[in-house]
Amino acid sequence: MSVLAAEMPSISDDELSRFADFFYRKTGIRLDERKRYYMERRIVDRVRACACHSFADYFSRLKFGGLGNELEALINEMTVNETYFWRENYQFECMTRHMLDEIARTKRPGQRIRIWSIPCSTGEEPYTIAIHILENWARADAYDIELLASDIDSNVLQRARQGFYEERALSRLPRHLRERYFKPFGPTRWQVVEGLRESITFGPVNLSDPKETARYREIDLIFCRNLLIYFDDVSRRLAAANMFDCMTPGGFICLGHSESMSRISNLFRPRQFAEALVYQKPSSREAA
Numbered sequence: 001m002s003v004l005a006a007e008m009p010s011i012s013d014d015e016l017s018r019f020a021d022f023f024y025r026k027t028g029i030r031l032d033e034r035k036r037y038y039m040e041r042r043i044v045d046r047v048r049a050c051a052c053h054s055f056a057d058y059f060s061r062l063k064f065g066g067l068g069n070e071l072e073a074l075i076n077e078m079t080v081n082e083t084y085f086w087r088e089n090y091q092f093e094c095m096t097r098h099m100l101d102e103i104a105r106t107k108r109p110g111q112r113i114r115i116w117s118i119p120c121s122t123g124e125e126p127y128t129i130a131i132h133i134l135e136n137w138a139r140a141d142a143y144d145i146e147l148l149a150s151d152i153d154s155n156v157l158q159r160a161r162q163g164f165y166e167e168r169a170l171s172r173l174p175r176h177l178r179e180r181y182f183k184p185f186g187p188t189r190w191q192v193v194e195g196l197r198e199s200i201t202f203g204p205v206n207l208s209d210p211k212e213t214a215r216y217r218e219i220d221l222i223f224c225r226n227l228l229i230y231f232d233d234v235s236r237r238l239a240a241a242n243m244f245d246c247m248t249p250g251g252f253i254c255l256g257h258s259e260s261m262s263r264i265s266n267l268f269r270p271r272q273f274a275e276a277l278v279y280q281k282p283s284s285r286e287a288a
């Protein structure tokens with residue numbers, strides 16, 4: 001019996017399990033049965049927002065496309081978007097101390113270095129990457145650095161483009177960098193300066209869908225942090241293969257601290273730097 005039964009038509013175990021399978025096929029995310037209350041509350045909000053008279057009515061119209069852009073709204077509702085500036089900072093230090101130099105050795109000055117933050121959530125991660133490069137990589141001006149940022153959730157992308165943040169997101173960012181790259185907006189909000197906002201290209205991508213990731217090619221460095229924890233092994237392997245196809249040989253991937261590529265796929269080789277363990281697509285020479 002649903003906890004929410006008194007407030008609205010309940011969702012049976014069988015319905016919830018079919019819904020979870022559908023959501024998994026669309027996103028790669030395995031909804032956690034232990035978070036049933038969280039899941040149900042959000043589904044109920046969507047059923048109400050679509051003025052459906054029952055969950056069954058909502059689910060059948062959703063599946064057959066009878067609710068317009070509802071799938072997008074549902075995904076936006078169900079995703080976990082937790083993020084903040086300077087998160088797992090050692091990886092950004094590793095980027096500016098080692099990985100960018102290695103990538104640059106395969107290019108001529110002036111050539112493009114392409115970095116992709118997926119998932120970028122509300123933008124804290126790609127802005128952190130940009131600030132780190134500007135502050136800490138002396139050769140930044142010698143290359144054409146392209147910074148791309150993607151997420152499946154269209155709401156967070158909209159917020160990322162606007163670049164407004166509060167204390168909670170900014171608390172780990174060193175104060176002098178806040179002064180340099182943000183303008184105060186009222187007593188509690190800060191906005192990323194326009195030049196920095198414009199230096200990042202935000203766009204929607206489902207990492208589980210090879211048709212969507214196919215638009216991204218020749219990526220030299222991917223930050224894919226704190227997403228694979230929501231996937232099962234099948235969708236993790238698919239995500240790894242999709243990222244592999246997007247990357248240049250010799251390119252690097254950084255995962256979240258509780259995520260490991262070695263357990264998922266042997267496409268990449270681990271590289272242990274002083275600051276961080278990262279993963280690398282073999283160079284053309286190694287692959288031959």
Ligand SMILES: C[S@@+](CC[C@H](N)C(=O)[O-])C[C@H]1O[C@@H](n2cnc3c(N)ncnc32)[C@H](O)[C@@H]1O
Binds near residue numbers: 029120152153
């Ligand atoms: C916890 S946030 C991680 C944000 C950032 N990378 C970090 O580590 O701080 C997880 C994000 O993954 C996104 N997401 C979930 N499934 C996705 C998918 N299949 N493709 C792309 N992004 C996805 C969610 O919308 C959410 O914003």
